[in-house]
Amino acid sequence: MTLDTVKHANETPDVEQPWAELGLKQDEYERIRAILGRRPTGAELAMYSVMWSEHCSYKSSKVHLRQFGEKAPENDALLVGIGENAGVVDVGQGYAVTFKVESHNHPSYIEPYQGAATGVGGIVRDILAMGARPVAVMDPLRFGAADHPDTKRVLPGVVAGIGGYGNCLGLPNIGGEVVFDPCYQGNPLVNALCIGVMKHEDIHLAKASGAGNKVVLYGARTGGDGIGGVSVLASETFDDSKPTKRPAVQVGDPFQEKLLIECTLELFREGLVEGIQDLGGAGLSCATSELASAGSGGMRVDLDRVHLRDATLSPEEILMSESQERMCAVVEPSKIDRFLEICEKWDVIATVIGEVTDGERLEIFWHGEQIVDVPPRTVAHEGPVYERPYARPEWQDALQADDANALPRPQTPEELREQVLKVISSPNQASKSWITDQYDRFVQGNTVLAQPEDSGMIRIDEETGLGVAVATDGNGRYAKLDPYAGAQLALAESYRNVAATGARPLAISNCLNFGSPEDPAVMWQFAEATRGLADGCLALGTPVTGGNVSLYNQTGETAIHPTPVVAVLGVIDDVNRRTPMAFREEGQLLYLLGDTREELGGSAWSQVIHDHLGGLPPAVDLDREKLLAEILIAASRDGMIDAAHDLSDGGLVQALTESCLRGGKGARIVVPDGLDPFVFLFSESAGRAVVSVPRSEELRFTDMCGARGLPATRIGVVDGEALEIQGQFGLSLAELRAAHEATIPSLVG
């Protein structure tokens, strides 16, 4: 086969090209021709097709995501904002923290182990590329029904993949979520988050500048795996009629990634890196075009210099390959020898594949013949932007009218007790330790809190005790009922979780998982959710630092619940002051903070007892969330509380169960006057937490709540060996434990 050079493309304008097979639309192909003034070469077509995919270009979501910048709150903490590999936040004492959450949904359904493993690998390289040492990971996961046979294939594979890869990197896994819902049956959500720490002066950016500087590709050899992963896999809907897409899933090698991390950190330490980009989705196409696009000049690359795992790969395939564990750096010529020496020390293959030029084009050669000649910005940043039509679905009104508050309720204390047991043992509310015990949460020796605590907390300075906390939350059921409120509830819960451990929320990242943008109903959900999130971030003063959009999450015509997952990052000046969730001291007083209303729409109770989804989600009051957070942080700092636990799905009874079991202590609870015991236990009103207050601090604590106007209701005392709801029922800790902990192992173990 003749090489499709730029010259050849000029000479053969009418050759039929496989743009449709590569996932491009007719008008997109025409636009590429217009940009280049000729037909693209095969290599150029490959690059544009992956870079203009939904996954890389955000073409359907861009117009909505702009709000995150436009509505960004004033915040001095943001050092690097949206657009880079990950945002960077100032956490004080000269430290900066970078964090980001990303999706690896479709690969994880096709090949659960590798899909999930490479999801971890990809997000870790994103964090590394900012100049930071990765210090922790978290995984928000969503699967189909817990008792569905295919969940037994997907879940253990995903968990083993996350563990197998993450454990081998030496990164503690400190939190995340596991949610089951039939809507994710054919399209599980595997989101991965990584947190990294650096000093301010160590921030690195993805740009290639300085003519004559060398472009170095280092890490694993390039193979034929993951070709077209972003365009074919991540940007289309699954359809049974097409052949299986397993070859588009990448295969990871965590050992190689661990070497890459240590090698890269040493390169940073010695000041050898001018600009850096990881190779993830769209591989070299992405790395070269983004580096060149963000820099001052052009770039020339000799593609035949790339180290290959498979010598038969064509230049197009090399450009599209998503082989894992690779990075691309821009290095000054005088530093190249030392750069290569350090790579050799770590047994990492490194190759100079090109250099920065003073031109304006990205030029790629194959054995001396030019196969790419493009303006890099048109590949990386000036892709198509769609104003997709959106419309509130006609079924939305009926869904909201189907009020969960009208569902039949337990009539007797016995029935209430029975329903409590059913809810806390249901797959979504049950203990996830069977899963999280397969992740290393101790490595690096800085884990202050890890799952099932409200947020994961990592110490970043041993001397001062400075630490960061991160929580991730999302509730697709709430978002289905009202995407605007649902996104805000995810934000509020994550914010509350960070504050409950004593950390001050600073900034957020998000992973927006939705169905097909070509469906106006899905697009409406997306528009509403992004609007809700942007408004919420403005109200709470927590800017969006970056994130990820995952569309086409659906099976045939049926989309998943809209699932915005929000990760909130907080800072704590001294981790010695953190608040855990366990009730530990008998005799301490339990206070319920916030207002409990009759709010059962989208609740765990409505799902478990009635298999129902309807009505409205709990009301959002962001001013109240802010006040609650301030109280929780102050109480933690001043030693007024010994335990705190956020109230969310499952309501108060869920929180009490978890805090009792965590500390191995019971509680005696009194239902407050005027409150229905059922509503008291199961309502999911937002803006609430339960705290354990030492008697010596009671007055100081209640005075503070009173002065600030936060309702604080004394509901009981830490005591005994049972959770006792006075006048209603009691459940021994042994019964609670059996109900809460047996479910997951019995379903997927």
Add this chain to the structure above:
Amino acid sequence: MTARVGVVTFPGTLDDRDTQRAVRIAGLEPVPLWHRDKDLKQVDAVVLPGGFSYGDYLRAGAISRFSPVMETVVEQAKAGLPVLGICNGFQVLTETHLLPGAMLRNNHLHFVCRDQKLRVENAETAWTADYEAGQEISVPLKNIDGRYVADERTLDELEAEGRVAFRYLDGNPNGSLRDIAGITNAAGNVVGLMPHPEHAVEPLVGTGRTDGLGFFTSLLKKLVA
């Protein structure tokens, strides 16, 4: 005057920095050692930390035993240098035959990370002298290849000579024969175990216990005595 403790980093080692910290907290001086370097820098003891050296390819610890640093470690261990192998380090010690037996995949086939109760069976080794025989301690356990096996004769011999250093309590987490969590050589200078004492040295992080600190203070006691 304090003791210098070498901490080896192989490619794929994960707990080297944690081990250095634990050594420091115990009042000893950590000395980083690199796998390609035969020179042990005149340290008074060596720790082989946990991780997945060489990706655990072939078999956990199987490639590391051939690294230059191990040549010297084996040589000096035979001459009495205190050596502690934690998790992957224990696997390396069995591969070098400084300790008998081998580690297989956990019987339940999953990675397991948990707070693990142990009984110190031998409090006379270089790494356990600060404990009492029979003392119960809790330290994190985290591995997938943690099932200790050896032939019956070796096991009987280990038992008879008091060389079972640690035993799992409250449930065997991985199917290890005779609940063995760690063993020592006959001289008591080489000890290997699967659980991670270096993750239990500070009250705030990890499991919140400091039960693992004794490993490192034991060394000080032995070396200074």
